[in-house]
Amino acid sequence: xxxxxxxxxxxxxxxxxxxxxxxxxxxxxxxxxxxxxxxxxxxxxxxxxxxxxxxxxxxxxxxxxxxxxxxxxxxxxxxxxxxxxxxxxxxxxxxxxxxxxxxxxxxxxxxxxxxxxxxxxxxxxxxxxxxxxxxxxxxxxxxxxxxxxxxxxxxxxxxxxxxxxxxxxxxxxxxxxxxxxxxxxxxxxxxxxxxxxxxxxxxxxxxxxxxxxxxxxxxxxxxxxxxxxxxxxxxxxxxxxxxxxxxxxxxxxxxxxxxxxxxxxxxxxxxxxxxxxxxxxxxxxxxxxxxxxxxxxxxxxxxxxxxxxxxxxxxxxxxxxxxxxxxxxxxxxxxxxxxxxxxxxxxxxxxxxxxxxxxxxxxxxxxxxxxxxxxxxxxxxxxxxx
Amino acid sequence: xxxxxxxxxxxxxxxxxxxxxxxxxxxxxxxxxxxxxxxxxxxxxxxxxxxxxxxxxxxxxxxxxxxxxxxxxxxxxxxxxxxxxxxxxxxxxxxxxxxxxxxxxxxxxxxxxxxxxxxxxxxxxxxxxxxxxxxxxxxxxxxxxxxxxxxxxxxxxxxxxxxxxxxxxxxxxxxxxxxxxxxxxxxxxxxxxxxxxxxxxxxxxxxxxxxxxxxxxxxxxxxxxxxxxxxxxxxxxxxxxxxxxxxxxxxxxxxxxxxxxxxxxxxxxxxxxxxxxxxxxxxxxxxxxxxxxxxxxxxxxxxxxxxxxxxxxxxxxxxxxxxxxxxxxxxxxxxxxxxxxxxxxxxxxxxxxxxxxxxxxxxxxxxxxxxxxxxxxxxxxxxxxx
Numbered sequence: 158x159x160x161x162x163x164x165x166x167x168x169x170x171x172x173x174x175x176x177x178x179x180x181x182x183x184x185x186x187x188x189x190x191x192x193x194x195x196x197x198x199x200x201x202x203x204x205x206x207x208x209x210x211x212x213x214x215x216x217x218x219x220x221x222x223x224x225x226x227x228x229x230x231x232x233x234x235x236x237x238x239x240x241x242x243x244x245x246x247x248x249x250x251x252x253x254x255x256x257x258x259x260x261x262x263x264x265x266x267x268x269x270x271x272x273x274x275x276x277x278x279x280x281x282x283x284x285x286x287x288x289x290x291x292x293x294x295x296x297x298x299x300x301x302x303x304x305x306x307x308x309x310x311x312x313x314x315x316x317x318x319x320x321x322x323x324x325x326x327x328x329x330x331x332x333x334x335x336x337x338x339x340x341x342x343x344x345x346x347x348x349x350x351x352x353x354x355x356x357x358x359x360x361x362x363x364x365x366x367x368x369x370x371x372x373x374x375x376x377x378x379x380x381x382x383x384x385x386x387x388x389x390x391x392x393x394x395x396x397x398x399x400x401x402x403x404x405x406x407x408x409x410x411x412x413x414x415x416x417x418x419x420x421x422x423x424x425x426x427x428x429x430x431x432x433x434x435x436x437x438x439x440x441x442x443x444x445x446x447x448x449x450x451x452x453x454x455x456x457x458x459x460x461x462x463x464x465x466x467x468x469x470x471x472x473x474x475x476x477x478x479x480x481x482x483x484x485x486x487x488x489x490x491x492x493x494x495x496x497x498x499x500x501x502x503x504x505x506x507x508x509x510x511x512x513x514x515x516x517x518x519x520x521x522x523x524x525x526x527x528x529x530x531x532x533x534x535x536x537x538x539x540x541x542x543x
Numbered sequence: 544x545x546x547x548x549x550x551x552x553x554x555x556x557x558x559x560x561x562x563x564x565x566x567x568x569x570x571x572x573x574x575x576x577x578x579x580x581x582x583x584x585x586x587x588x589x590x591x592x593x594x595x596x597x598x599x600x601x602x603x604x605x606x607x608x609x610x611x612x613x614x615x616x617x618x619x620x621x622x623x624x625x626x627x628x629x630x631x632x633x634x635x636x637x638x639x640x641x642x643x644x645x646x647x648x649x650x651x652x653x654x655x656x657x658x659x660x661x662x663x664x665x666x667x668x669x670x671x672x673x674x675x676x677x678x679x680x681x682x683x684x685x686x687x688x689x690x691x692x693x694x695x696x697x698x699x700x701x702x703x704x705x706x707x708x709x710x711x712x713x714x715x716x717x718x719x720x721x722x723x724x725x726x727x728x729x730x731x732x733x734x735x736x737x738x739x740x741x742x743x744x745x746x747x748x749x750x751x752x753x754x755x756x757x758x759x760x761x762x763x764x765x766x767x768x769x770x771x772x773x774x775x776x777x778x779x780x781x782x783x784x785x786x787x788x789x790x791x792x793x794x795x796x797x798x799x800x801x802x803x804x805x806x807x808x809x810x811x812x813x814x815x816x817x818x819x820x821x822x823x824x825x826x827x828x829x830x831x832x833x834x835x836x837x838x839x840x841x842x843x844x845x846x847x848x849x850x851x852x853x854x855x856x857x858x859x860x861x862x863x864x865x866x867x868x869x870x871x872x873x874x875x876x877x878x879x880x881x882x883x884x885x886x887x888x889x890x891x892x893x894x895x896x897x898x899x900x901x902x903x904x905x906x907x908x909x910x911x912x913x914x915x916x917x918x919x920x921x922x923x924x925x926x927x928x929x
Contacts, residue, residue, distance in 0.1 A: 163791070164655055167653045170794075180608070201604075209592060209595045215590075218587075218777050219779045223566065262801075267550055267553045268549050268550055268553075284801040291652060291802070378547070395641060404547075408550070415559060416677065421780055421807040422779035424809075424810075
C-alpha cells in the first residue's frame with residue numbers, strides 16, 4: 158500500500174500525547190496493575206444521575222437546533238454575563254457544539270487562510286498546533302521561557318490569530334489583567350483575532366479568572382471557547398460552546414453544520430434541565446480540588462520539585478531538568494518502573510522536553526504525593542553528571 | 544467590522560440547505576401553523592428508552608476510548624461482516640466518532656492535499672462539496688443527467704478520491720453490482736480512494752444494498768462511513784463509524800483526537816448494551832417505511848409527478864421542471880402558500896435547480912400525499928408557457 162498518496166498534513170499529525178499515555182495507563186490497569194493516574198486531562202467529580210425518562214427523550218433521538226438548544230445557549234450566555242462580565246446574544250452570538258475541541262478548530266477555520274500564522278505560547282495544549290495545521294495555517298510557538306510580552310517579536314505580516322488558554326493547561330497559569338490588556342492591545346494594533354480557550358474558567362482561587370472577552374465589548378476580535386467538560390466534570394458528554402460576534406459566529410455555524418450538526422440532543426436537554434444543579438454540585442468540589450492543588454504545590458516545594466508558576470486548573474507542568482532523560486523516555490520509565498502515569502512535556506512544544514504534565518483531577522492526595530515522590534526518585538536516578 | 548479578514552473558504556460556505564429549510568418549518572410550526580414536514584433528513588421510529596441507571600454512567604461522564612468503545616467497534620465490525628460481507632479488525636480498522644458527517648471529513652482530510660480533486664455525483668448531498676472545500680480540496684461534480692460511467696471524462700491528474708452515497712440521499716438510488724465494480728475499477732486504475740457513505744444501508748428492498756467495500760478485500764482504497772443515525776433512528780445521538788485499512792484509519796484517528804475526542808460516552812455504553820434490541824426494533828419499521836416509499840412512488844406516478852429513479856432510503860428527488868420557478872423560490876412558496884416543507888434541489892448541485900427533495904421519514908402516508916398534491920398544484924400554477 159506504500160504507493161498510496163495521503164494528506165501530508167495528516168501524515169504529519171501525531172497522536173495526542175495526553176490521550177496516548179492515558180490509554181497506556183488504562184491498559185496497564187486493565188491488566189491488573191495498580192497505576193497512579195496523573196495523566197488524564199479530566200476531573201472526577203461525584204455526580205448523581207438525574208432521570209432521563211423525565212426528559213423529552215423522543216426529541217432527543219433527533220437533531221437539535223443546529224446552533225444548540227436555545228435554552229442551553231441562554232444558560233451559557235447568562236453564565237458568561239454573570240460570572241465573567243461578558244455579554245452575548247444567545248440567538249446570534251453563541252454556538253453550542255460537540256465539545257470545545259472542535260469549536261476551537263471551527264474558530265481557526267473561520268479566520269485562517271492557507272499559510273496564515275497563529276501565535277501559541279509553549280507549553281501549548283497539543284491540539285492547538287495540530288488544529289492550526291489541519292486548517293492549513295502555520296503555528297508559531299513562543300518557547301516557555303519567553304514572557305508573553307515578547308509576542309511582538311513573533312508577529313509577521315502573516316499573523317492572523319493568537320490562541321490563549323486561560324486558565325492554562327498544563328501550567329495552571331491564570332492570565333493577569335495586565336497580560337490580557339497587553340495581548341488585546343497587540344491584537345487590536347495588528348488586526349488579529351484572539352481565540353481564548355477558557356475551559357477551566359472556574360478552576361481558580363478567589364475568582365481570579367478574567368476573560369479576555371471583557372476587554373472587547375463588541376467581541377470584534379475575541380472568540381471565546383468554553384465547555385461543560387471541565388467546569389461541570391462531564392467531558393464524556395461532549396458539549397462545548399463558543400461566544401463571539403455575529404459574523405464570525407455565523408461562519409463557525411456554517412462550518413459546524415457541514416462537519417458536526419449538533420451535540421447529542423438528549424444530553425443537551427439534560428443539561429438545560431439541570432444546569433443550575435450541576436453548577437451547585439460541582440462548585441464545592443472545584444474548591445476542594447483547588448485546596449489539593451495548593452497542598453500539592455507545597456509538597457513539591459518541600460521535596461524539591463520545580464514547576465512552572467500557576468494557581469488554577471488541576472495541572473502542574475513539572476520540571477525534570479535534573480534528569481538526563483528526555484520527557485517521553487522519562488514518562489515511559491515512570492510508568493513502567495513506578496506505575497505512575499504522566500504526559501511528556503514535549504507534547505506541549507519543543508522547548509518543553511524537560512517537563513512532564515501532572516494532573517491531579519483523578520487521584521486522592523496521598524496517591525498524588527506518592528506519584529510525585531516517584532518523579533523525584535526517577536530524576537535522581539537518571540541525574541546527569543553536572 | 545468590515546476590515547476584518549476571514550477565511551475565504553469559510554466565507555464561501557453556505558448554510559446547509561436541508562437544515563435551513565427544516566428549521567424554517569420548525570419555526571412556523573412553533574408559531575402554531577400546521578406544517579407538513581417533508582424536509583427533515585431524519586426518520587421518526589417508535590423507540591423505547593432503556594434505563595440509563597443500568598449503565599456504567601460514572602464512566603459515561605468521562606472520555607471513552609478515543610477510537611470509540613471497544614465493544615461498540617466489535618458490534619459494528621460484526622454487523623458489516625454479517626450483513627454486507629465486509630470484514631474488518633475492530634482494533635485497528637474501525638473508528639467510532641461523533642456522527643458520520645465528521646467521519647467523511649476526516650476521511651477527506653486524511654487523503655487530500657491542497658488542490659486535490661474529488662469526484663461527486665449530482666444530486667450530491669450538500670455537505671460533501673463543502674467538506675471537500677474545508678479540506679482545501681476541489682469538488683468536481685457530474686451533473687445529474689450524466690451516467691456514473693461518464694466519470695472517466697472528469698478525471699484529471701489531480702483527482703484523488705470519489706465520494707459515493709449508497710443508498711442515495713436524495714434520489715433513493717441503490718448502486719448496482721455493475722456500477723460499483725466499474726467505480727472500483729476506475730479507482731484502482733487511477734489510484735483513487737472511494738469514500739462510501741452508507742448511512743442508509745438498511746433502507747433497501749430485499750437487502751439489495753451492496754457495499755463497495757465488498758470489492759476491496761484489503762480495504763486498500765475504500766473508506767466506508769456509516770452511522771447509527773438513520774439505520775437505528777437515533778440521529779440525535781451523534782454516533783457514526785468508519786471502516787478502512789489500518790493506515791488511513793490511523794490518520795483519521797489522529798485527526799479525530801485533535802478535533803473530536805470521542806462521541807458521548809454514556810450513549811456509546813447505551814448502544815453497546817442494546818445494539819441487538821435496537822436492530823430488532825427498527826428493522827420492521829424500516830420495512831414499513833419502504834412500503835410507504837413504494838406507495839408514494841406509485842402515487843406520484845398516478846398524479847403525474849416525476850422523480851429520479853431510486854428504491855431505497857426515505858427520499859425522493861422530485862422534478863419541478865414544469866414550473867417556471869427555480870428550486871429555492873419553489874420551496875419557499877410551497878412552504879408559505881401550502882404549509883409544505885421540502886428542500887430545494889439546488890442545494891444538491893447546480894444541475895439540480897429543477898428538483899426538490901421530499902423526505903417521507905417523519906409524516907404519515909396521508910399527509911405525504913397531501914404534500915405531494917401541493918407540489919403538483921404549485922408546479923401547475925407556475926407553469927411556463929411552453
